[in-house]
Amino acid sequence: MNQEVIQSTVVPVIYLLSTVLFIFGIKQLSKVRTARRGNALAAVGMLLAIIGALLELGVVDYRWIAGGMAIGTVIGLLFAIRVQMTSMPEMVALFNGFGGIASALVAASVYWALVVQRSPAGKVYEVLGTDEAITVMLSILIGGITFTGSLIALFKLQGKLKKGQPILLPARHYITFVLLVGSFAFGGLAVAATASDSVVWILALGAGSLILGVLLTIPIGGADMPVVVSLLNSYSGIAASMAGFVIGNPVLIIAGALVGAAGLILTQIMCVAMNRSLLNVLVGGFGVTDGGGGGGGSDEYTSVTSCGPEEAAMILENAESLIIIPGYGLAVAQAQHAVRELADMLKARGTKVTYGIHPVAGRMPGHMNVLLAEADVPYEELLEMDVINPEFKNTDVVLILGANDVVNPAATKDPTSPIAGMPILNAHEARSVFVVKRSLSPGYAGIKNELFEYDNTMMIFGDAKKVLQGLIGEVKDL
């Protein structure tokens, strides 16, 4: 077959097949039963797309392509094999960043090859065509924002940046706005300039996009990370789409748009779960600025009762039903195996054990589900908020492991609270509540949790894993 037929027919058909596989893949990824097959289908789609790309090139010098793919494959493999399930949010954030920067690099490479190298005297919009010139600029802008935004998210998730707290620059909204307008201006100037003059504007655009990524992410608090990570996921898709416009390839446009939509849907789910608008999350600094932290009454705790594992074990032992509410503290303490062990022991004694999962518990969408799945907790025992909430009033014991704001009754009872209106797990309706927590320090909302003062609440202070091991020891001795 000659290269012409390959170009005009074979390659487009391969790309079409790969597109169809992506669509089926994502569709199946959103159902538990078929998710694994969906992922495999999408991977096959990707393989086809790469074969298509190689065929489209024909015979070229493959050394750089092969070298780049080999290096990428090894690094990707190492990441995938070595990453701990507790570090999944960091991993996803980092990969979003890689996707973003790849799109920006493709656009920059196309620009360099066609404009700077080939026709340095011509105007950029004449050489590339206005359409393509604009998409090159957008690709660099979105890719750059995704890259540094993801890196900042990664550092925040690792607790390296002020322990994940929001960082609020003075006049940050103005700085961000000016920089965004400036970046558009740099892009516009680059499009209109002659090729050799445009380099400096492209560099300015690149720098602007990288700084924007940082500025847009630093004011966002650690617990808003589920929103940010899924939003960056959406950006990485849109960046891929833009790269598709640059090289005129519909597979990139479609695959990128699908990812963009998926990320946006998850972002929306996360926002609803916190009763906040996307804008409100992005503006950032929740519970830190504007005196919003005070909410309902004093921040001091007055009547908190605490107990040790022995006392708690005795109550647990006699409980007929137990609901476990995991939060970020469980992930930090890596206590997922310990919680399963305790649950197994209690189940063996006839206690009914279920888990109540708040949609934004943890640091990424579905964080708790992944963590507990790693410890072999059957996913049938993990119940969504709407399903579990009517159960609390008929439940003997609730065990809260490192969760805070998602069980704060102030959200439903105190209309002046900063978290008013946020859907919560109604843990306080249970007969007794144990809260395992390292201290009385507030959660991300920066407010006190009145649940801790309730008569039916007992605090067990300590690291979730150590407390659980203590409980396991006590239950064994009973």
Added chain:
Amino acid sequence: MTLGPLLIGIYVFVLASFVGFEMITKVPPTLHTPLMSGANAISGITVVGAIAAATTGAPTVANILGALAIVTATINVVGGFLVTDRMLRMFGKKKKKK
């Protein structure tokens, strides 16, 4: 009416976005993370563009940028699909035990 390549691209983009929204309206929370990381792997499709951007052996700026794009996009693809599979395997194994 004749559509230029940019407009055709925009048509495709808009329609594909709708397909995406329609397909994934209801996702069980168990799958939020795998869906995100699987979708993330798909966004590594940029590798197709990157391949076309590093086609000579010469160490030119364009080639180096292209090669870097290949590396980052391939990490995204390989790591993304594998780690998603690792997660989904964890979800799957309970069914067999029952």
